[in-house]
Amino acid sequence: MVSCEEFIVRLREAPDTDALWKTTLDFFHERGATRVSYRHFLSDYESELEPTIYHDGFPERLATRFIEEELFRNNPIALIALATTEPFYWSDTERMAELSEEALRILDILREEVSGDGVILQLFGPDCRNGTVNLGFPEGAPRLSPDALRELQLVAQAAHLCYCNMVSTTPQTPLGMTARELEVLEWIARGKSNSVIADILGISVHTVDTHVRRIFRKLGVNDRTTAAVKGLGAGLVQAVA
Known part of the structure; x- marks a missing residue:
């Protein structure tokens, strides 16, 4: 199993965002996560036409619905995460805030499409370029300790900062192509x-x-x-x- 220290070394060696994503995926898979997603938020994320989301292990139909039906705009798990700092389990979402009917509908969709529970990790970057990582675990998996969650958050934070650095320095064409x-x-x-x-x-x-x-x-x-x-x-x- 790759240690946190070795992971940081591999992050520094990643030549692009695709390699960065693979390195991060490998680390979380080794920790038992069967589903992983990463979202990068711009400071004005509410105006984004399409969010920057990487995902692995989640049903493709769910990913498609999130974009086409714009479920990402009212996803209560992500919105609560943006207002907090401590990782939490998806199943705890409803007790953390009073949710709208739309938010409850989205939670129902997630429960139908994704088995097992998971956690969301809050990430913070320059110029309010924040992010989240979701880690899904198999049904029956025991809950991680607060220390284990903080370790995963620190690792995800390091990867997020690498992503921010790569994207901010990637040359752009007039049409914004990477x-x-x-x-x-x-x-x-x-x-x-x-x-x-x-x-x-x-x-x-x-x-x-x-x-x-x-x-x-x-x-x-x-x-x-x-x-x-x-x-x-x-x-x-x-x-x-």
């Missing part, structure tokens, strides 16, 4: 599917899916062909012979 998104767009223009792109870049299909959604949003398109054409016209990709 270097990784440009890579994905290049392969989209070459006619590659998300699964093939994932193999080429050595990242997960889910990560590619996330990049594609962001590319579509930044280009203002809804399909791969239009994205390729618009990317070519904007000089973001090279013409394919």
Whole structure:
């Protein structure tokens, strides 16, 4: 099992956000988490069209609903976490605040889609760039001690600060594309599917899916062909012979 000290070393060696995510996932999986999600909040997160969320182990249909139905805007677990500092279990959410009908509906959706309990860890960054990590555990897993939760929070905090540093220094194109998104767009223009792109870049299909959604949003398109054409016209990709 990787120690906290070794994890910090690996964070420093991570070349990009995809490697950072994999390193963090491995650490939490070793601690028994079967589901992991990370959300990065901008200071004006309420105006975000689509949140920055990485996830692993959660049902894909749940992740899709959270974005398409904008459930992320009223997720009571995350909203309580943003107003507190101590990690807490999902099952304790209802006793921590008076919840609206919409918030209770979202909790019901989560219970239907996700078995077992989990914890949310609060993260803090520069310029109010805060974050959360959710760790889901199998049904029947014993609750972690306060000391164990704090250790997980410290580890997640270190990863969050690395993410903030990487994203803030990543060169942006006029359309706000990251270097990784440009890579994905290049392969989209070459006619590659998300699964093939994932193999080429050595990242997960889910990560590619996330990049594609962001590319579509930044280009203002809804399909791969239009994205390729618009990317070519904007000089973001090279013409394919």
